[in-house]
Amino acid sequence: MSDKKKLIFATGNPGKLKEIKAVLGDLGYEIVTMKEAGIDIDIVEDGKTFEENALIKAKAVCEASGCLAMADDSGLEVDAMNKEPGIYSARWMGYDTSYDIKNQAIIDKLQGVPDEERTARFVCACAAVFPNGEELVVKCNMEGRIGYEIAGANGFGYDPIFYLPEYGKTSAEITPEEKNAISHRGKALRKMAELLKKMEASE
Amino acid sequence: MSDKKKLIFATGNPGKLKEIKAVLGDLGYEIVTMKEAGIDIDIVEDGKTFEENALIKAKAVCEASGCLAMADDSGLEVDAMNKEPGIYSARWMGYDTSYDIKNQAIIDKLQGVPDEERTARFVCACAAVFPNGEELVVKCNMEGRIGYEIAGANGFGYDPIFYLPEYGKTSAEITPEEKNAISHRGKALRKMAELLKKMEASE
Numbered sequence: 135m136s137d138k139k140k141l142i143f144a145t146g147n148p149g150k151l152k153e154i155k156a157v158l159g160d161l162g163y164e165i166v167t168m169k170e171a172g173i174d175i176d177i178v179e180d181g182k183t184f185e186e187n188a189l190i191k192a193k194a195v196c197e198a199s200g201c202l203a204m205a206d207d208s209g210l211e212v213d214a215m216n217k218e219p220g221i222y223s224a225r226w227m228g229y230d231t232s233y234d235i236k237n238q239a240i241i242d243k244l245q246g247v248p249d250e251e252r253t254a255r256f257v258c259a260c261a262a263v264f265p266n267g268e269e270l271v272v273k274c275n276m277e278g279r280i281g282y283e284i285a286g287a288n289g290f291g292y293d294p295i296f297y298l299p300e301y302g303k304t305s306a307e308i309t310p311e312e313k314n315a316i317s318h319r320g321k322a323l324r325k326m327a328e329l330l331k332k333m334e335a336s337e
Numbered sequence: 338m339s340d341k342k343k344l345i346f347a348t349g350n351p352g353k354l355k356e357i358k359a360v361l362g363d364l365g366y367e368i369v370t371m372k373e374a375g376i377d378i379d380i381v382e383d384g385k386t387f388e389e390n391a392l393i394k395a396k397a398v399c400e401a402s403g404c405l406a407m408a409d410d411s412g413l414e415v416d417a418m419n420k421e422p423g424i425y426s427a428r429w430m431g432y433d434t435s436y437d438i439k440n441q442a443i444i445d446k447l448q449g450v451p452d453e454e455r456t457a458r459f460v461c462a463c464a465a466v467f468p469n470g471e472e473l474v475v476k477c478n479m480e481g482r483i484g485y486e487i488a489g490a491n492g493f494g495y496d497p498i499f500y501l502p503e504y505g506k507t508s509a510e511i512t513p514e515e516k517n518a519i520s521h522r523g524k525a526l527r528k529m530a531e532l533l534k535k536m537e538a539s540e
Binding site: 183185186189255257259266267268269270271272273274275328329332 | 386388389392458460462469470471472473474475476477478531532535
């Protein structure tokens with residue numbers, strides 16, 4: 135058993151946990167998943183915004199465990215689609231529909247839409263809830279445009295249609311290191327790490 | 338005209354603005370009210386939590402102005418009343434009902450409720466929304482108990498029935514300086530100031 139305080143991150147995704155440990159690992163917490171902490175609860179993500187959904191998850195885990203809990207919620211906002219799929223990014227067209235199909239559907243919907251109206255952004259809200267009821271939320275974006283074709287094998291989800299003008303590539307064509315430096319989740323997690331250090335220092 | 342960047346605080350309350358300037362004044366922003374910034378919009382605070390309402394206000398002002406915007410939302414949660422009045426604290430029993438009447442109504446509702454079940458807390462969520470879409474939210478609490486009688490002339494709102502066991506007084510009986518050091522709003526604003534400094538430093 136570790137003497138460190140536990141920080142429970144509400145994710146079941148091992149890839150995400152690795153990313154989180156890389157950023158938050160030096161904060162002095164033992165970072166564990168819900169499963170590792172023995173937290174087995176169903177959480178209904180019925181918020182209307184990324185921030186609400188991240189808070190709903192982190193609050194539920196903090197209340198069930200009595201430990202500092204963190205969660206994130208992220209998605210893609212396409213301006214020409216009235217900011218859809220937004221908070222429904224994962225479940226859009228059905229959870230089991232492949233991203234090849236979902237990505238092609240977005241390209242099809244934007245047929246004839248000129249470059250300057252193809253703006254889009256990945257959004258990530260990261261929430262931390264402390265056992266004393268205090269909370270922190272950080273939301274960060276990665277701005278780009280919807281491309282004209284699926285391109286790239288890195289990343290996941292909507293990355294192959296998310297064109298980054300400054301790179302001349304999609305976010306599935308840049309390296310994981312390049313993506314982590316500019317991505318919505320990378321930025322939100324790094325800011326959260328800075329803020330947690332600051333919270334600790336100002337207690 | 339100032340060369341400083343504007344920070345618009347979504348409040349019409351001059352007392353609150355003074356408190357805000359005292360805490361955030363050294364951040365290098367020119368802190369102005371919506372009115373001073375010429376922002377005249379109606380904001381519907383239809384969130385279900387303090388955090389949502391603070392974000393709704395700050396987002397609306399940021400979008401209308403293109404400037405960094407901040408807002409807070411606060412209230413009283415009485416555990417024996419199922420955490421009411423909560424986000425409805427200001428409008429509970431009607432906006433125009435005096436706090437003498439509202440405070441007596443809470444004391445009456447808690448008749449016969451023993452000390453240990455009279456727990457309550459003041460909650461303040463403070464949100465900052467940046468023109469690039471990034472967001473920060475901080476929520477802080479002040480824990481106490483509902484007293485047995487109205488006491489004290491300092492503070493405002495529900496302060497005269499909010500008993501602080503460590504002081505043996507209500508939050509309307511301690512000095513404004515004492516209250517500011519421990520209050521939900523004082524803590525949330527000071528944390529926000531620290532976080533804003535950190536955000537600037539890490540840009």
